[in-house]
Amino acid sequence: MTWQLISLPIMAALIGWGTNVIAIKMLFWPRQPIKILRWEFLGVLPKRKAEIAESIGEVLNNDLLPTHELVNAVNTPETRERVTQIIAGNLAGKIERFLPRFIAGHAGDKIQHHLEDFVRIEIETFFGQLGDTISHELQENQLLGKLVEEKINSFDLVELEEMVLKVASNELRYIEFFGAIIGLVIGIIQVIFLIFF
Numbered sequence: 001m002t003w004q005l006i007s008l009p010i011m012a013a014l015i016g017w018g019t020n021v022i023a024i025k026m027l028f029w030p031r032q033p034i035k036i037l038r039w040e041f042l043g044v045l046p047k048r049k050a051e052i053a054e055s056i057g058e059v060l061n062n063d064l065l066p067t068h069e070l071v072n073a074v075n076t077p078e079t080r081e082r083v084t085q086i087i088a089g090n091l092a093g094k095i096e097r098f099l100p101r102f103i104a105g106h107a108g109d110k111i112q113h114h115l116e117d118f119v120r121i122e123i124e125t126f127f128g129q130l131g132d133t134i135s136h137e138l139q140e141n142q143l144l145g146k147l148v149e150e151k152i153n154s155f156d157l158v159e160l161e162e163m164v165l166k167v168a169s170n171e172l173r174y175i176e177f178f179g180a181i182i183g184l185v186i187g188i189i190q191v192i193f194l195i196f197f
């Protein structure tokens with residue numbers, strides 16, 4: 001009787017752990033439908049991949065990273081200055097190719113400086129429009145969400161499983177461990193009932 005009382009919580013813990021391990025595996029497996037009698041078994045991820053991709057895209061687009069917040073994060077003085085320098089440098093290089101060497105050699109820095117001043121004003125206007133108009137249009141068109149949805153749908157199931165496991169492996173192990181703890185507690189409660197009732 002003592003061995004049975006000890007083994008009951010251990011078996012309950014193993015069952016709790018095993019049940020959660022199987023439940024987690026069933027998120028990904030089977031990858032291809034398996035028919036048993038009239039039922040068809042397919043892992044949650046293979047069965048609902050498109051729906052999950054769409055949901056992730058919507059959450060990312062609307063809640064996690066709305067387009068206006070993304071545009072605001074990019075719209076910094078440093079970014080605007082860097083864009084100004086790149087555009088002015090490219091324009092100056094193209095203009096200098098058409099000028100005679102002796103003019104380009106003496107006026108190159110002045111051309112660059114004037115172009116930077118001109119481009120800086122245009123960049124301020126552009127980023128202002130980007131923040132107001134374009135971010136609103138991108139948000140309504142759900143551009144970011146659609147890109148994420150397409151990317152997730154482009155992964156094959158093995159890649160998607162690896163990605164999920166890379167992100168959530170610790171949490172999934174915790175769920176397995178928690179199943180063992182719950183099983184152990186249930187087993188101990190059963191032993192208490194057997195002894196006292």
